[in-house]
Amino acid sequence: MPSHDVLIIGAGLAGQRAALAAGGAGASVAIVSKVHPIRSHSVAAAGGINAALGPEDSWESHAFDTVKGSDYLGDQDAIEIMCREAPDEILYLEHIGVTFHRSETGHLGTRAFGGASQARTYYVADITGQAILHVLYEQLMKHHERVDRYEEWFTTDLLRDDHGHCVGAICRNLRDGRLQVFDAKSVILASGGAGQAFKPTTNGLIVTGDGIAQAFRIGAKLMDMEMVQYHPTTLAENGFLITEGARGEGAWLLNAAGERFMERYAPNKLDLASRDVVSRAEQTEINEGRGFPDGTVALDITKVPRKRTLEALREIVNIGRDFAGVDITREPIHIRPGMHYMMGGVKTDSFGETNVPGLYAAGEVACVSVHGGNRLGANSLLDTLIFGRRAGEHAAARAKGMPMPSTPGSKLADVEARIVAIIARPSGGRRIAAIKDELGTTMNRYCAVFRDADGLAEAHEIIRRLKEEAPKASIDDRGSVFNQDVIAAIELGYMLDVAEGILVAAQERKESRGAQFRTDFPERNDAQWLKHIDVSVNGGDVPKVEFSPVTITRWQPQERTY
């Protein structure tokens, strides 16, 4: 039976960074991922990673931009840590081989990004996430003696001992269907967000909220769940992402009349205001009839010199050509706001510890909270790496003073029985894909850029119904080898749990802040709502709601304009 000091679930940037940190600190480490690590969705992060590394820049400036971007819902102690540690993290990445693009002097080059007062985004063309993810994986191959990799193993359950401590997980080897208990002194969840609960989304098909739901089910609190980021530039038809780097390099947003409408919404920062601001502006244009008939506005990348586009924005040249039939170097491309990121997640402290002893979380699965109501572009890669590393180091240190816990023996048989039951389901229920589709379109209809009480309640009702239908959904595959049907059935349950968490929090917050805009409560209300909403499991009932304070260190809330 695999037994490690630290078990990491998920092998995107947060997970791989945690593994390298824990392994480097001398812990025995296993990293488990339902896909090959480099398929993790961090690979799709395009634009870059923020750090105040330039001589003119300061971590305070980065932190203030982040606090303001969060609409003052971010915890300032955690934001300070992230921004202080950012420069060293960039240098670490540079030293292990990330091929950051350079300035003319050969120093690290930067590009501008939304909501930032300085150009402090370090980048590799527009494949920054891919470049960092692949380089971290190079390091995992290099340090294979320190870190055991379990690639294409799907986690079904987190394990708790009699004291309520998290002591490992049960995972299914996708290749043969075998279930395995993984013992561990600590478990770090790094399994990403839940974009697939929305349709469309920029997120990959694997992004199904597994870790958020697994933690929730064993009693971990979720925080800021109502804060769902809609990215301003996604393709109308399929929701694919056009990087903010395009606007960072100089592209403009235009409405159907060719008007640079951001002048009316953010006269100073224009196209590079915070994402929530830009997305709302676009949606307003579209709703008020100034968009194109296909419900979009235009992104004009022809403003960027062609040579620069080919060198630094090649991925979106490909995406425009392959998925929209548009040569972005020659004509504007139609875009609209699309679901992109979850600011919320499993509530942690700045070492990644959750309220369940032994359970850590880092990256999009977690909520520290450094993003608060709205994440700045190029802060998510930073979040994954800083808090992945901190969780890895902390978990390694924790392991030193403790014996290997023993896992409850009966649990494996329970999970086995549950999976056998799924595989043996009689056909005739709704199809998994149909339920998932209804979930996604419901969330996108009622819980998007603009929300109100009636819509959210309607959505909640639908989700409750889907939760009843899901356990009876039809299964076609009765086999053990790469049975993707059974995985989809389990993931559907995860997404429904996460969706309900989002809806409960969104109904609770009766104000507009960051990504949550309530048309029935259009103003920010610091007196009543400058606080986090925590949701936690409540048997099979609607999750329990609690509140926790926002940590404010040096930046008092102000009016937020760009």
Place this chain on the structure above:
Amino acid sequence: MPDYTLRIRRYNPESGEAAYWEDHTVQMKSHSSVLEAILEVKAKQDGSIGIRCSCRAAICGSCGVRINGKPGLACNTHLQTAAARGAEGTPITVEPMGNMPVIRDLIVDMDAVHWKKIRRVTPWLINKEPIPEREYIVPHENMVDVTQSMACIQCGACVSDCLSMEVDPGFIGPAALAKAYRFVGDPRDAEHYERLKDLSEDEHGIYDCTHCFNCIDACPKGVAPMSQIMRLRRVAGSDFEIEDRNNGHRHERAFVKNIKRNGLLHEADLLPDSYGGKLHPRAVPELMQSLPTVMKAVARGKVTPAKALLHEHKAPPEVKQIFKTIEARPKREELNLYVSGYEDAEDNLDVAHVPHTDEPTPLAPTYPVPEPPTESESE
């Protein structure tokens, strides 16, 4: 929306049955991807079809398959493009990639082949010492240059159709060698020479590639693995002067010399030149060894002593001009689409290479096309 029929290769090791084809018809938009069509089949008809996929946008590299015989990503192959590869009205075949064992349906064992080969090339940076306190100061151009191989998403499409690997499964192969270039082209790496020496000396290394271009056609990301292999050869042979024991570098030089002199390949010279010239001690045993083949060729009239010894064809001025132009360049120019952009015809930033496009490039020859080689001169 038109109907599309997918003919999917199914295989389930648990069934005890051999692989078989299964047809599914779906209504899709013609610019939808093959992956979308497969997902539609999975959603509405049969959830048991196995295919790895995630991002749907050609970034994660999961959905490498063969579509109507051509390797690539299911997510960025349009149905109409795929259909156009086959005869009208025939189904679009979707099958697992080649050169790798099939686990189930469209899912292949990449670890057994692809990743094993990646691990072969010491796939991590070996830092130049001392490691600076801040970043390494390196030219922007170098970082843009290696971005082309960093752009590899490890989908395996190139491995799938690598002809050399089909013949020699030990060949390190296009993806791993492109990965190797990512370090050889990185000025922060301390062991360029050691890496190149290793990959030159390995009989399955850089000289095992036969220039078939399959990997360049297969790659959905424009990495052009074969170009990266050729660059490894140039750096190994020309910059580091690594004379490998496979005679790879000498053989390449012999080719160039041969063409420069003759304009056509003259095999009677090629062999001895590859070993350093007719009189080189290294060449003598090789020439002796090849005598039976030569005798056979003479006996069957494939070659005459006169043809073998006398060069009847001389390089025309146009060929000489090509050599002159290239050799007069102050530095070697490399194909790199991150620098040049391959859609460009008019402003391709002075990089004098043939741009790679999906369509055959209409290049008007500026010199007379030589007669096709006679049989005795062709390979």
